[in-house]
Amino acid sequence: MENLHPVLPSAGNNDRLLPDKLGRRKFLTYCGLAASAATLAACKKDKDNNNMPPAGSIDLGMGDIGILNYAFALEQLEAAFYTQVVASPYSGITAGELALLTDIRDHEVAHREFFKAALGTKAIVSLEVNFSAVNFGSRDSVLATAKAFEDLGVSAYNGAGQLITDPAYLLLAGKIVSVEARHAAYIRDLISNGSFADNTVVDASGLDLASKPADVLMAAKPFLKSVLYAGNLPTA
């Protein structure tokens, strides 16, 4: 993974966001120091920064690395789900459905492994999932869960974009989110043809959902045995 290091600097933040928003000098005065980029990034985040994660929980981390680990966590969840879907197809599955659900599994595995490789030693551990609420033999149950995961994934990436400071990571997130949106539309059409972008996900301005990590992780929680700690993620 040595070749990744130029792509993933250890300081996951920079001060790019600040000048246009608040005026750098004022902000530095507030921070009370002429900060290094890393300290400045820490100052930018909320006051609960550097919280200790509760015992047994997995700390997603800070800054851009934290956001990448957050994405890694969601991709782990999706990959585990579709791996199970393909391993034990629901009754009545068509060849066409199985082929495309296998594609989706492969895409999610690709995303998961990409984040794992890119994060290297900064990657969180493999998560334990809990799919006890899913009936993998039932088309309705599987597709309803898939729809929830895909729409959640889209809203998560859309909401996380503004928390990323490195343009290269923003582009990577953009490359993935549109594939998740393609999945979401396909799954929705399997459930009800024409619901690919209905008004439960697209508002009157034609905008898709965008959610904060806290809300996304709350929705994902029932499907995870592992407990994630997001208290050090950037919030703005």
Next chain:
Amino acid sequence: MNIQNIISEIAQFDSEVYDRLDSRRAAMRQFTRWGGRLALAAVPFALGSMFKKAYGQSSGGGITAVLNYALTLEYLEAEFYTKGAASGVVPAGTPAVGAINTIRDHENAHVVFLKNALNAMGATPVPKPTFDFTAGGAFANIFSNYDTFLAVAQTFEDTGVRAYKGRAAELITNNAVLTAALQIHSVEARHASHIRQMRKARGAGLKPWITGKDTGGIGAAVQASYNGEELTNQAGVDITKFVSANAASESFDEPLTAEQVLAIVKPFIV
């Protein structure tokens, strides 16, 4: 959103914020005036404009240029679907009518949204170009042949996804604009997925996602919209170590530069 809280937060470390905003009352009056005139969705942009004026920051140039670029593409899509839906090219009595109407409505909503955003930022929205959806005759039966219509629709959607992706990084300094652009970007991807399914139902060989740089049987006329999608190495990571080359290319959509996109849409602009 609570505007007053935001201003109070800033006042904690910039005691002059109210002076910068002329005075608290004047600032809020100014903001209320904007807010009352605009769609609610544009309010964050109006707020950004208020701070921009107060701090003399020039967040405008690059960002409004990107928004006008997006607006141009949305004009193209909105008029395309509006004309298509009115032309009768979509088979009456089929689910396709509802799908095309949904997409039409979204593209028109994007036009309104982007114009409002630009106005709120104190910028001037570019005027709508005059379009020729036959692309100088290359798609002469665009509004009479359903397969031609869907082929061009697919190309517009897939290109739109790549266009937003290519310029998102230029919006990184403005959270509200960046988030809105991402929210449009994923809607375009939902459209692309559905249009591709519609073409598949008509017998075309393709999937909701883009495999390699395959056009889905449309051919050379639209190849430029797919070139580069075959990438299987992301940030130094060889994705084919984990999945097939096809899946590796499908699992990441690739950006296009403004120059590439403008070359693609140029034949459609008179």
